[in-house]
Amino acid sequence: MPSITLKNICKYVCRDVNLEIFDRELLVVLGSNGAGKTTLINIIAGLTDYEGSVLFDNVPVDTLPANRREVGYLFQALVLFPHLDVVANIAYGLSARKWPQNRIESRVHELLELMNIEHLASRYPKQLSGGERQRVALARAIAPSPRVLLLDEPLSSLDAQTAKYLRTELKQLQRRLGITAVYVTHDLMEAIDMADRVAVIHNGHVEQVAEPEKILFYPEGEMVSDFIGAPNILDCDYCQNLGQGIMEITSGGLKLIVPHEGESIHKVAILPRHIYVSETKPPGQGVNGFQGVITEIKYARNTVRIGIAVAENNLVAEIPYHIFEEMNLAVGKEVFLILRMRRIRVYESNIS
Amino acid sequence: MKNVLSKFKPGWGILPIAVFLAIWELVARLDILPGHFFLPPFSTVVAEFYHLSASGVLGENFLSSLVRVLIGFCAGSVAGIVVGTIMGWRTVVNKALNPIISLFYPIPTLGWIPLLMLWIGINEMLPITLIFICSFFPVLYNTVTGIRNVDQDYIKAARTLGASDGKVLATVVMPLALPNIFTGLRLEAGMAWRVIIAAEMVAIPTGIGALLMKAESLIRIDIIIVCLIVLAIMCLAFEKFFEYLEARLTARWR
Numbered sequence: 001m002p003s004i005t006l007k008n009i010c011k012y013v014c015r016d017v018n019l020e021i022f023d024r025e026l027l028v029v030l031g032s033n034g035a036g037k038t039t040l041i042n043i044i045a046g047l048t049d050y051e052g053s054v055l056f057d058n059v060p061v062d063t064l065p066a067n068r069r070e071v072g073y074l075f076q077a078l079v080l081f082p083h084l085d086v087v088a089n090i091a092y093g094l095s096a097r098k099w100p101q102n103r104i105e106s107r108v109h110e111l112l113e114l115m116n117i118e119h120l121a122s123r124y125p126k127q128l129s130g131g132e133r134q135r136v137a138l139a140r141a142i143a144p145s146p147r148v149l150l151l152d153e154p155l156s157s158l159d160a161q162t163a164k165y166l167r168t169e170l171k172q173l174q175r176r177l178g179i180t181a182v183y184v185t186h187d188l189m190e191a192i193d194m195a196d197r198v199a200v201i202h203n204g205h206v207e208q209v210a211e212p213e214k215i216l217f218y219p220e221g222e223m224v225s226d227f228i229g230a231p232n233i234l235d236c237d238y239c240q241n242l243g244q245g246i247m248e249i250t251s252g253g254l255k256l257i258v259p260h261e262g263e264s265i266h267k268v269a270i271l272p273r274h275i276y277v278s279e280t281k282p283p284g285q286g287v288n289g290f291q292g293v294i295t296e297i298k299y300a301r302n303t304v305r306i307g308i309a310v311a312e313n314n315l316v317a318e319i320p321y322h323i324f325e326e327m328n329l330a331v332g333k334e335v336f337l338i339l340r341m342r343r344i345r346v347y348e349s350n351i352s
Numbered sequence: 353m354k355n356v357l358s359k360f361k362p363g364w365g366i367l368p369i370a371v372f373l374a375i376w377e378l379v380a381r382l383d384i385l386p387g388h389f390f391l392p393p394f395s396t397v398v399a400e401f402y403h404l405s406a407s408g409v410l411g412e413n414f415l416s417s418l419v420r421v422l423i424g425f426c427a428g429s430v431a432g433i434v435v436g437t438i439m440g441w442r443t444v445v446n447k448a449l450n451p452i453i454s455l456f457y458p459i460p461t462l463g464w465i466p467l468l469m470l471w472i473g474i475n476e477m478l479p480i481t482l483i484f485i486c487s488f489f490p491v492l493y494n495t496v497t498g499i500r501n502v503d504q505d506y507i508k509a510a511r512t513l514g515a516s517d518g519k520v521l522a523t524v525v526m527p528l529a530l531p532n533i534f535t536g537l538r539l540e541a542g543m544a545w546r547v548i549i550a551a552e553m554v555a556i557p558t559g560i561g562a563l564l565m566k567a568e569s570l571i572r573i574d575i576i577i578v579c580l581i582v583l584a585i586m587c588l589a590f591e592k593f594f595e596y597l598e599a600r601l602t603a604r605w606r
Contacts, residue, residue, distance in 0.1 A: 066511040073512040079505040093513030
């Protein structure tokens with residue numbers, strides 16, 4: 001419900017944007033601040049004027065105002081109406097669409113249950129926590145059963161733990177509702193965790209649209225590669241399923257434990273910022289922990305990228321500048337590193 | 353225990369007033385101040401209050417002032433809210449009317465008296481028109497500000513939820529602008545009484561202001577003080593009424 005097509009869209013920074021969002025898919029629009037992500041979903045929602053054409057199921061909706069496009073919009077600031085309690089907030093879209101009172105009541109009840117927020121029914125937004133607000137805002141957005149769900153960095157104001165939990169919930173909910181969704185974020189890991197496909201956007205231009213793994217393992221062009229942080233990509237020589245969602249792989253003499261449930265692994269990727277570097281041997285089991293020699297030190301804006309030769313591989317780690325300053329690192333020095341297991345992404349061999 | 357204490361808390365406000373009245377009574381009775389005949393004791397003022405009330409003079413004048421204030425204030429506020437809403441909601445209207453209103457707003461209300469005396473004449477419409485002007489502009493400005501300050505995201509959210517323009521205005525924008533509108537109403541409710549008294553003192557032969565002027569010419573300080581007390585109570589009561597109404601309507605969510 002339905003596919004969305006953007007044809008030659010121009011507005012602000014966006015120039016000639018062409019994009020197709022498939023029926024029932026969750027497309028993540030990924031880009032840095034000012035790339036035109038929010039502009040793009042405002043255009044789909046009809047909240048701003050634009051040049052070009054937006055089609056839902058190949059039918060142009062350009063002349064439809066926002067209140068008749070049947071989209072659900074989860075705003076970055078959530079914007080729950082502060083003067084209405086939770087029930088009234090959720091019911092707002094239903095009464096706006098003139099549903100009969102008894103249907104409104106049963107639909108609100110259904111959503112309170114679905115989102116596990118029955119106990120919040122009579123509270124006002126100021127009495128809710130960040131996560132609770134997020135659930136109420138989502139319930140309000142999906143209450144009128146919109147055809148399209150647009151999400152503008154809705155988790156950015158939450159702590160990492162709550163955001164992670166809600167991310168999974170959001171994805172499950174989108175699947176269950178079978179709704180076409182466009183999710184805007186600047187967070188690569190969020191995009192990879194959630195997306196069916198990712199559209200990387202830079203300066204109002206769509207640079208690449210592909211499955212998350214493809215973006216990570218086969219970035220098209222320098223911009224995409226730079227944006228995703230030039231991950232370390234390792235070819236997998238051998239792999240073995242250890243059960244419980246864990247696999248062991250060997251790559252260029254390194255034995256790695258990676259989170260994956262599947263037959264085989266073709267490649268694995270880890271972002272430089274997800275590699276810990278230490279001068280002394282870290283305590284613990286030493287899972288995914290290795291010893292290497294620094295081959296290169298490169299200064300970036302606020303970070304330092306360190307090339308490290310480990311067995312037959314050359315890995316790049318990235319550490320914040322202020323931490324680098326406290327350490328005593330130099331080319332030729334031996335260091336210890338840990339590849340954070342949960343941050344390793346895998347690419348199955350059946351995709352090429 | 354805490355509840356009981358907080359219940360009694362407002363009662364403490366009476367204490368300073370009681371002390372003040374006691375000192376007043378004492379100073380007046382002991383003839384301490386030079387020109388003491390210009391300060392009747394509080395008890396004399398109370399006696400005069402009773403006398404004026406019993407004879408109906410105070411009630412009659414008070415009623416004249418009250419009716420003028422109510423009519424002028426209600427009409428001015430309603431007009432201010434309606435015009436302010438249209439200006440706040442429609443940028444074109446705001447751009448068209450704002451320069452004109454900016455020109456009229458700074459004129460002190462009492463400055464209109466000579467012009468209105470000639471245009472309207474000395475009748476009931478004069479003080480009512482003055483109160484109308486006194487209420488209209490500030491309420492209008494606060495309404496425009498309130499509406500224009502509503503976060504655009506609320507409006508966008510309501511639109512994507514299917515609300516028409518009218519519904520957005522009535523169910524999102526107006527409620528969120530209420531605190532600002534009430535600020536205007538509260539300030540002007542007290543101001544209306546100040547203006548009516550001035551108008552009655554200058555131009556109208558009835559009402560509390562006129563009674564004040566008559567008392568002055570008869571050097572009846574006790575009557576002057578009775579009128580001032582009535583005036584103070586009414587200003588306070590009007591302001592408190594709107595404070596209460598605002599709290600009732602917005603305290604739950606603010």
